[in-house]
Structures are given as structure tokens and as C-alpha cells.
Amino acid sequence: MRGGYRGRMPPESRPRLRPVHWVAVDVAVAVLLAVVDLHAVRGGVLGWLTVLAMTVPLAARRIWPVPVFAVVMVFSALAPQFEVSRDAHLVRALALYPVLLVAPRWIAAAAASVALTTTVLASLAMAEFRMAEAAWSMFNGVLFLTTAGAIAIAVRLQRRFTDSQRRYVAAQREQAAERAVTEERLRIARELHDVLAHGMSVITIQASVARHVFEQRPWEARRALETIEDSSRGSLAELRQMLTALRADPLLDPAPTLSDLEALVARTAAAGVPVEVRSRGEQRPLPAGMELSVYRIIQEALTNVVKHAGPARAEVLLWYQPESLTVEVTDDGGGSVADRRDRGGEPGHGLLGMRERVAVYGGRLDAGPLPPPGRGFRVHARLPLTARRGEGDA
Structure with missing residues (x-):
């Protein structure tokens, strides 16, 4: 071969014998043993029949292991009476092998005991029960049986280990698939919550404003309706983008980024909450995920301000540090902190979603009321820029 030997052949490309090939090998071995013993046998026709009955069944030892063994x-x-004792030891070992390989343990143990007893008694009978003369024949017989038994047990254990390994790998794959499905469902739920909660909050507040001023100040009602239209269009566009991604449409719009903050701030201001965005440190590109x-955290925090803070102003701070990015959203609203939590006093779905997003990157999120004498609420998230997890952002 040109180039010489280049390593072992991969397991999946190695030639493997099929069951029909092994049966063909057994047939060849049975024919060979029969031919050899027929030339060496003594006793005429009776000896020939004994040899054929002892060797020919080996051709089917993998198909009917226990009947062939019997x-x-x-x-x-009976073979020692016709001077084929040594080949009889080999035949017994070949017949015992498939029984030890595939039969239940108690049948395998019984077969091994029968084979050992038959070997010892046949050797003694050939030597007229003189132990000294029978010792060498017994040694040969036990050696054949022990070799066959050791190989069969080793193959049986290897098969069991391989089956266990396959089951383990299959279970791991199944668990990984279930985790992937669960994570994807949670991701979609977070995205839907972020999109719908922000859009519907703006729409609800502006619809309420339009209803109250419709007769006295129709121009304000008109402006509120325009805000509702803009917010609904933006929410529909994001929903369409998500559905397109789920359908794996190649014409996929880009996901929201920090460059879209201006539009988010405009929608929030139209809902009655002026927002100031400040940046500190040297801005640099972030991984897409x-x-x-970061965009969704800011969106959810501003949505909570619109829904719960009452008349308020909000401030967004993006602080780029050498090893981390700090995102802080504060407001001076007077809404109750309990409004931002569920009925059990635990963080609502919005805060939980923010915590999950931060946890993905090994960061930390704190959310709570501002310390006295200040009033309002603060969401503070810190995300390491030396990512602990390269989740597809590279």
C-alpha cells in the first residue's frame, strides 16, 4: 500500500462477519473434523456413524446450541471406544461455547458441569479407569473446555458492557433532546413575553388616555391612537420575525440589537414615560446573543415602569468596563413594589426572564426599590464580557 500503514481502521469501517458467515464457518469446521476423524476411526460402520453423529451437528451449533450440545x-x-478421544475433547469444547455465550446462567452452568463430567468419565473409560493413564487425556479435555469457557465468558461480558454503553448513550441523547426542547420552549416563552408585554402595555395605557380625552381634547386622542398604531406595528413585526425563525425561513430579519434602543425609547416615551439613555466607558461590539x-432586559424593565410605576421618568445606563457590561434601569415612579411581583410575593415572569438571560452568561441581576430617601425601582444587571459559556455567539 502506498504511503504505508496510517493507523487503525475506524470501528464503523471494519468488516464484520454476519450470522450467515459464522454458520458457514461452523459448517466448514464440522466437515473438516468429520473427514479427519473418519480416516482415524476404528470400528467400521458403527465408528463412522458415531463420528458423524458427533461432528456434523456442530454445523448448527449457533442455531440450536442446547440440542446440538446434548x-x-x-x-x-462413545468416541474413545473408536480411538478419537482427542478430537472428542475439541468437539465438546466447540459445542459448549455457544451455550455459554447465549444461554441463561443456570443452563450454561449445567452445560459446563455436564461437559466436564463427560470428559473425565470418557477419559477414565478409555484407560480402563486407571487414573495415571487417564491423566493426560483428562488434562487435554479440561484445557479445551477451560479455553472455550474463558472465551465465551469474555465475549458475553463484552456484549453486556456494549449493550449497557449503548443504552447509556441512548439515554443521554434522549435527555439532551428533552433539555434542548425545554430550553427552546423557555426561550420562545421569554421572547413572546418580552414582545407582547411591552407592546400591550403601551397600547393599554394609550387606549385609556384616548378614551378619557376623546371628547374634550380630540387631538390628544388622535396622538394616542397614532402611538397605539406604531406600537402594534412594532410588536407585530417582532412576532413575525419570531415566527419566521421558528419556520426556519431563510429570509430572516435580524434580531433586535442595542441600535434599536432609540425606537424602544420612543415607544416608551409615547406611553408617558420619558427615558434618558446614558453610556459610560468605551463602547465595543457584543456577541449577538x-x-x-441586553435589549430584552432593558425592554422588560421599561415595560414594568410603564405598567407599574405611574407617572415617572426612567434612566438607562450602559456601563462598558474592561471585563463586564453593567446595565442599569432606574425610575422615580411611586408604584408599589408588590405590583412588580406575582401574588406569592416572588418575582414575576418578567423579572424571572431577566434573571435567566443574565444567568446564561454567568452574570448577576439585582432588582428592587431604591434605598430611602429615594423612591422608585432599580434593575441592575452585570454580564461578564469574558463569557463563561460560548453559546453560539462566536
Whole structure:
């Protein structure tokens, strides 16, 4: 071969014998043993029949291991009378092997005991029960049986280990698939919550404003309706983008980024909450997944301000540090902190979603009321820029 040997062949490309090939090998071995023993046998026709009955069944030892073993044991016990004792030891070992390989443990143990007893008694009978003369024949017989038994047990254990390994790998794959489905469902739920909660909050507040001023100040009602239209269009566009991604449409619009903050701030201001955005430190590109998470955190925090803070102003701070990015959203509203939590006093779905997004990157999120004498609420998130997890952002 040109280039010489280049390593072992991969397991999946190695040639493997099929069951029909092994049966063909057994047929060849049975024919060979029969031919050899027929030339060496003494005793005429009776000896020939004994040899054929002892060797020919080996061709089917993998198909009917226990019946073949029983037939071979009976006729191999008669073989020493026709001077084919050594080949009888080999035949017994070949018949025992498939029984030890596939039969239940108690059948395998019984077969091994029968084979050992038959070997010892046949050897003694050939030497007229003189132990000294029978010792060498017994040694050969036990050696054949022990070798066959050791190989069968080793193969059986290897098969069991391989089956266990396959089951383990299959279970791991199944669990990984279930985790992937669960994570994807949670991701979609977070995205839907972020999109719908912000859009519907703006629409609800502006619809309420339009209803109250419709007769006295129709121009304000008109402006509120325009805000509702803009907010609904933006929410529909994001929903369409998500559905397109789920359908794996190649014409996929880009996910929201920090460059879309201006539009988010405009929608929030139209809902009655002026927002100031400040940046500190040297701005630099972020991984796509992290930038989307930062946008969603700011969006959810502003949505909570619109829904719960009452008349308020909000401030967004993006602080770029050498090893981290700090995102802080504060407001001076007087809404109750309990309004931002569920009925059990635990963080609502919005805060939980923000915590999950931050946790993905090994960061930390704190959310709570501002310390006295200040009033309002603060969401503070810190995300390491030396990502602990390269989740597809590279």
C-alpha cells in the first residue's frame, strides 16, 4: 500500500462477519473434523456413524446450541471406544461455547458441569479407569473446555458492557433532546413575553388616555391612537420575525440589537414615560446573543415602569468596563413594589426572564426599590464580557 500503514481502521469501517458467515464457518469446521476423524476411526460402520453423529451437528451449533450440545455430549462419550478421544475433547469444547455465550446462567452452568463430567468419565473409560493413564487425556479435555469457557465468558461480558454503553448513550441523547426542547420552549416563552408585554402595555395605557380625552381634547386622542398604531406595528413585526425563525425561513430579519434602543425609547416615551439613555466607558461590539439579551432586559424593565410605576421618568445606563457590561434601569415612579411581583410575593415572569438571560452568561441581576430617601425601582444587571459559556455567539 502506498504511503504505508496510517493507523487503525475506524470501528464503523471494519468488516464484520454476519450470522450467515459464522454458520458457514461452523459448517466448514464440522466437515473438516468429520473427514479427519473418519480416516482415524476404528470400528467400521458403527465408528463412522458415531463420528458423524458427533461432528456434523456442530454445523448448527449457533442455531440450536442446547440440542446440538446434548447430541454431541452423548456421542462424544462413545468416541474413545473408536480411538478419537482427542478430537472428542475439541468437539465438546466447540459445542459448549455457544451455550455459554447465549444461554441463561443456570443452563450454561449445567452445560459446563455436564461437559466436564463427560470428559473425565470418557477419559477414565478409555484407560480402563486407571487414573495415571487417564491423566493426560483428562488434562487435554479440561484445557479445551477451560479455553472455550474463558472465551465465551469474555465475549458475553463484552456484549453486556456494549449493550449497557449503548443504552447509556441512548439515554443521554434522549435527555439532551428533552433539555434542548425545554430550553427552546423557555426561550420562545421569554421572547413572546418580552414582545407582547411591552407592546400591550403601551397600547393599554394609550387606549385609556384616548378614551378619557376623546371628547374634550380630540387631538390628544388622535396622538394616542397614532402611538397605539406604531406600537402594534412594532410588536407585530417582532412576532413575525419570531415566527419566521421558528419556520426556519431563510429570509430572516435580524434580531433586535442595542441600535434599536432609540425606537424602544420612543415607544416608551409615547406611553408617558420619558427615558434618558446614558453610556459610560468605551463602547465595543457584543456577541449577538448577549446584545439581544441586553435589549430584552432593558425592554422588560421599561415595560414594568410603564405598567407599574405611574407617572415617572426612567434612566438607562450602559456601563462598558474592561471585563463586564453593567446595565442599569432606574425610575422615580411611586408604584408599589408588590405590583412588580406575582401574588406569592416572588418575582414575576418578567423579572424571572431577566434573571435567566443574565444567568446564561454567568452574570448577576439585582432588582428592587431604591434605598430611602429615594423612591422608585432599580434593575441592575452585570454580564461578564469574558463569557463563561460560548453559546453560539462566536
